[in-house]
Amino acid sequence: MPVQLWVSVVELGCFAGLIALGFFLVLRGADVFMFALGPLAMFGAMFGAFQVSRNGWPLPIAALIGVAIAVALSGLTELLIVRPIHRRTGGQENPSIVAIVAILFALEQLAGTLFGRTPLPGTPFWSAQFRWGEAVISGQSIVLVAVTVLAFAGVALWLRRSANGRMLRAVGDNEHAARTLGVPVDRIRLIAFCLAGLLAGVAGSLFAAKAGVSFTSGLQWTLVGFLAVIVGGLGNVWAPLVGAVLVATLQTWSVFEFGHAMRDYLTFAVAFLFFAFRPKGIFQTKVRI
Amino acid sequence: MTTRTTPVAARGTSPLARHRWAVEAVAAAVFALALVAYGSGASFRQDYVVLICTYSLLALGMYIPYIMSGSLSLAYNAYLGIGAYACGLISTRAGWSSLWGVPIGIVLSAAIAVVLGLATRRLTGFYLAGVTLLFAVAFQVFLLDRVSLTGGPVGMPVRRPHAFGYTFTRYDIMIGAVVLVWIVGLLLSRLRQSPFGVVVRLRKDVPQVVESSGISSGTIGVVSLAVGAAIGSVGGSLFGMMGGVAQPESFGLHIIFLAIFMPLLGGQRSPWGAVIGAVLVVVFTFELHILSDAGTLFFAIAILLVLRFAPLGLLGLGTPLLRLLTRLRMGRTPGGEGS
Amino acid sequence: MDEILLSCSNVSKSYGGVAAVRAVGLELRAGEILGLIGPNGAGKTTLVDVITGQQTADTGVIRIGTVSLTGPPSRRARLAGFARTFQHPQLALDMTVRENILIGAVPDRFSSPWRVLASAFSGAARPATPEIDDRITDLAAELNISALDRMCADLTLGEQRLVEVARALLRGPTVLLLDEPFAGGDPRGVEGMIHALTRIVERGCGVLVVDHNVDIVASLVDRLVLMDQGQVVFDGLPTAAMASQEMRTVYFGSGT
Ligand SMILES: Nc1ncnc2c1ncn2[C@@H]1O[C@H](COP(=O)(O)OP(=O)(O)OP(=O)(O)O)[C@@H](O)[C@H]1O
Ligand SMILES: [Mg+2]
Numbered sequence: 001m002p003v004q005l006w007v008s009v010v011e012l013g014c015f016a017g018l019i020a021l022g023f024f025l026v027l028r029g030a031d032v033f034m035f036a037l038g039p040l041a042m043f044g045a046m047f048g049a050f051q052v053s054r055n056g057w058p059l060p061i062a063a064l065i066g067v068a069i070a071v072a073l074s075g076l077t078e079l080l081i082v083r084p085i086h087r088r089t090g091g092q093e094n095p096s097i098v099a100i101v102a103i104l105f106a107l108e109q110l111a112g113t114l115f116g117r118t119p120l121p122g123t124p125f126w127s128a129q130f131r132w133g134e135a136v137i138s139g140q141s142i143v144l145v146a147v148t149v150l151a152f153a154g155v156a157l158w159l160r161r162s163a164n165g166r167m168l169r170a171v172g173d174n175e176h177a178a179r180t181l182g183v184p185v186d187r188i189r190l191i192a193f194c195l196a197g198l199l200a201g202v203a204g205s206l207f208a209a210k211a212g213v214s215f216t217s218g219l220q221w222t223l224v225g226f227l228a229v230i231v232g233g234l235g236n237v238w239a240p241l242v243g244a245v246l247v248a249t250l251q252t253w254s255v256f257e258f259g260h261a262m263r264d265y266l267t268f269a270v271a272f273l274f275f276a277f278r279p280k281g282i283f284q285t286k287v288r289i
Numbered sequence: 290m291t292t293r294t295t296p297v298a299a300r301g302t303s304p305l306a307r308h309r310w311a312v313e314a315v316a317a318a319v320f321a322l323a324l325v326a327y328g329s330g331a332s333f334r335q336d337y338v339v340l341i342c343t344y345s346l347l348a349l350g351m352y353i354p355y356i357m358s359g360s361l362s363l364a365y366n367a368y369l370g371i372g373a374y375a376c377g378l379i380s381t382r383a384g385w386s387s388l389w390g391v392p393i394g395i396v397l398s399a400a401i402a403v404v405l406g407l408a409t410r411r412l413t414g415f416y417l418a419g420v421t422l423l424f425a426v427a428f429q430v431f432l433l434d435r436v437s438l439t440g441g442p443v444g445m446p447v448r449r450p451h452a453f454g455y456t457f458t459r460y461d462i463m464i465g466a467v468v469l470v471w472i473v474g475l476l477l478s479r480l481r482q483s484p485f486g487v488v489v490r491l492r493k494d495v496p497q498v499v500e501s502s503g504i505s506s507g508t509i510g511v512v513s514l515a516v517g518a519a520i521g522s523v524g525g526s527l528f529g530m531m532g533g534v535a536q537p538e539s540f541g542l543h544i545i546f547l548a549i550f551m552p553l554l555g556g557q558r559s560p561w562g563a564v565i566g567a568v569l570v571v572v573f574t575f576e577l578h579i580l581s582d583a584g585t586l587f588f589a590i591a592i593l594l595v596l597r598f599a600p601l602g603l604l605g606l607g608t609p610l611l612r613l614l615t616r617l618r619m620g621r622t623p624g625g626e627g628s
Numbered sequence: 629m630d631e632i633l634l635s636c637s638n639v640s641k642s643y644g645g646v647a648a649v650r651a652v653g654l655e656l657r658a659g660e661i662l663g664l665i666g667p668n669g670a671g672k673t674t675l676v677d678v679i680t681g682q683q684t685a686d687t688g689v690i691r692i693g694t695v696s697l698t699g700p701p702s703r704r705a706r707l708a709g710f711a712r713t714f715q716h717p718q719l720a721l722d723m724t725v726r727e728n729i730l731i732g733a734v735p736d737r738f739s740s741p742w743r744v745l746a747s748a749f750s751g752a753a754r755p756a757t758p759e760i761d762d763r764i765t766d767l768a769a770e771l772n773i774s775a776l777d778r779m780c781a782d783l784t785l786g787e788q789r790l791v792e793v794a795r796a797l798l799r800g801p802t803v804l805l806l807d808e809p810f811a812g813g814d815p816r817g818v819e820g821m822i823h824a825l826t827r828i829v830e831r832g833c834g835v836l837v838v839d840h841n842v843d844i845v846a847s848l849v850d851r852l853v854l855m856d857q858g859q860v861v862f863d864g865l866p867t868a869a870m871a872s873q874e875m876r877t878v879y880f881g882s883g884t
Contacts, residue, residue, distance in 0.1 A: 476752040477752070479751070479752050479753075479755040480748060480751045480752040480755070481755075482755040482756075483747075483750075483751025483752065483754070483755035483757075484730060484731075484733075484734045484737060484747065484751060484757060484760070485737075485744075485747045485748045485750075485751035486751060486755070487723070487727045487730050487731060488731055488734065488738060490720060490723060490727075491720050491723070491727075491728070491731055493720070494719075494720035494721070494722075494723075495718040495719065495720055497682060497701070497714070497718055498714075498718045498719075498731065498795070499702075499731065500681075500682075500700065500701040500702045500705070501680055501682070501701050501702075501705055501710065501711070501712050502702075502705060502711070502731050502732060502735050502795075502799060503702055503705035503706040503710075503735035503739075503799070504702055504731070504734075504735050504738040505700070505702040505703075505738070506702065508738070508740075508741050508744055509738065509744060511741070512741055512744040512745050512748065515745075516745075516748055
């Protein structure tokens with residue numbers, strides 16, 4: 001595989017890793033797979049790209065507001081939809097899933113209606129180009145890698161050091177027990193959703209510069225992150241990043257070797273094989289009472 | 290023993306219970322006639338009616354596995370697609386009537402549903418939804434990619450169906466579609482009340498009970514998926530025959546989302562909820578021109594509102610009314626079972 | 629009648645570090661009501677789960693007659709003729725009492741994929757099952773279950789337990805395992821259950837009753853097994869059990 005493609009692997013791996021880290025946080029904190037993170041990332045990125053390309057806003061302001069919107073929407077998702085439904089159904093899984101899928105769908109349609117149904121170009125934060133051997137590395141990829149490393153280190157530190165971070169695990173493992181122990185479950189869940197929204201918003205606005213963004217990107221992004229979580233597992237904070245890089249390698253290589261269709265077949269096959277042979281890593285975080 | 294003769298007698302005399310199916314069949318037939326009347330106008334209306342029927346069959350196909358049995362196996366675009374492409378392939382390649390594509394599609398999609406169901410039998414919830422969505426993506430890519438088989442992005446033509454020397458018109462297909470939805474809806478409604486339906490619904494809430502009663506919960510799940518896939522495939526065949534073409538873009542993930550939401554919008558307590566949901570989708574997305582391309586957005590928002598505030602769907606809004614009526618009736622019938 | 633229906637030998641099960649059941653041996657004979665008592669966390673529910681297959685044993689053998697019993701709960705239930713109730717009643721709350729009970733009458737219609745498919749078609753053709761409905765009505769009368777068309781969400785805990793017992797009885801079991809059937813029940817319901825139990829025992833069914841209500845259990849059963857910390861500490865006649873040293877040790881601390 002040419003060196004240049006390895007640069008793509010790193011970019012895609014970092015991006016998918018950020019989304020997967022968002023999944024990780026919500027899974028840990030609320031025991032919910034927040035499928036709407038991809039569309040949240042898309043929504044923030046579309047907002048930024050739309051304001052920059054159509055209204056001439058300065059990039060930092062547009063991107064910042066885009067990220068803020070992602071955070072707010074993620075928090076509102078929990079407050080207005082997921083939490084009330086979770087309460088009403090006594091914590092059943094399917095109603096929450098359907099609600100989250102509905103949000104995913106609504107975000108897609110909202111973005112399509114507000115920002116148009118054609119792809120928008122993203123703008124890089126740092127447009128410098130560096131040659132390194134045969135490969136060209138853009139400033140934007142350096143920013144993406146730096147932000148990813150910072151985000152993972154920050155979340156790892158937060159989970160270990162802060163009171164909220166330590167409580168997060170307790171809530172996801174057994175919400176009922178956590179509640180009886182006096183853990184502020186509602187607050188922890190909200191924090192998890194907002195942090196995930198932040199990660200998604202940042203990931204989206206950084207990655208949009210690579211290939212642009214359209215209102216249908218969200219679902220693809222969700223599925224890449226999903227796969228990263230499946231491959232990496234939930235064993236520790238860095239697992240989603242490892243999974244993401246593996247998935248990015250596989251996808252980039254299969255496109256290079258066999259073309260786009262093979263990428264999607266392999267993606268399904270890998271998810272499937274992991275479920276068949278390594279389901280423990282996924283299911284063990286659940287404790288039955 | 291006197292205690293037990295009373296409820297039996299009450300069941301025998303309850304007029305609603307005795308004529309329940311007749312009432313339902315007639316009400317649905319009235320609705321079907323209204324659809325046909327609407328479709329007897331301009332030609333594009335026939336397309337709408339068939340689209341409503343296709344979506345209805347899709348949602349009815351999901352009704353057993355998803356609403357009744359609680360399985361989020363979501364690869365329904367594949368079953369629909371198989372139905373349409375089977376009609377296309379059999380009519381263009383083999384030169385047979387595209388009607389043959391219907392049974393072929395049924396068998397093929399049921400077989401795929403069984404394989405997928407067995408392969409994912411240990412998964413539930415988010416993981417099942419995620420992995421079947423990946424399968425759905427792979428299926429659509431397959432349609433785009435295998436040009437020699439599927440015709441690639443432009444798809445393949447589906448010839449008008451013919452039988453005994455008669456070639457069906459678009460109007461005929463529309464009538465057939467409406468009748469089909471009427472039959473499948475009634476059958477599913479009956480199925481829901483039957484022992485099979487009871488067992489499948491119990492599987493959703495209390496799978497342990499199904500298992501400890503000596504019934505394999507996995508088998509129930511797989512059979513439900515197969516039946517659902519078969520119904521969905523028929524919907525796909527109809528869609529293909531009406532449009533005269535089978536194209537990948539018709540079988541993308543968006544129809545899965547629509548299908549998940551249709552029964553919720555209409556109401557989960559009856560298969561007719563799925564049909565009502567299908568009508569609403571088509572009305573929202575095509576018929577309401579004031580909404581232009583925001584129709585799907587309005588649909589999405591409607592879904593969120595229903596999920597949040599009316600968990601029983603639109604039909605569910607009628608339930609309090611029905612309960613009131615039953616109470617009034619029971620008050621008058623001596624030996625009613627509500628004591 | 630003292631043919632052995634069900635036997636466990638050396639059965640153990642731990643959850644992570646918790647040894648819930650340790651090297652338990654147990655026999656259940658035809659026509660016998662066996663009581664299983666013990667303090668909270670003694671491992672009673674775990675033992676029932678391991679027998680019926682809701683949990684898999686770490687060690688040990690469970691035999692039905694001479695056949696060793698393995699596999700998922702549905703297979704075990706078919707082979708051994710098990711029916712059981714659950715400590716936390718397992719009822720679909722938005723379905724009627726009748727529907728919740730009905731499943732007990734129909735397992736034969738679902739014994740293979742083809743039969744499942746066939747019953748889907750025959751169900752759509754003929755949804756009503758008057759003959760089963762009559763059986764349910766009779767059983768409900770015997771157990772003092774009043775309204776069969778109520779939603780299970782409207783039932784008290786005691787009524788829910790009655791519904792579970794009715795479902796299990798409708799199966800016509802060879803071995804019936806009841807996990808705390810009397811907890812939260814009213815006297816009429818308990819009376820109905822006891823009546824039904826004595827009836828099925830007469831036709832050779834073996835019954836295992838787990839409950840904390842020692843008075844009811846001791847007066848009902850033929851034999852009493854006492855469990856503590858995962859082990860069987862006493863197995864014998866109820867009168868002997870009530871007077872035993874082990875009983876005092878387990879329930880009142882060091883027995884002096
Ligand atoms: N699913 C599980 N996961 C982990 N530990 C469990 C699980 N089920 C039971 N335990 C533990 O195993 C031990 C035995 O529990 P079990 O429920 O079998 O006791 P029991 O005798 O039925 O008690 P009770 O009278 O309270 O019902 C307890 O310490 C319990 O905490
Ligand atoms: Mg117990």
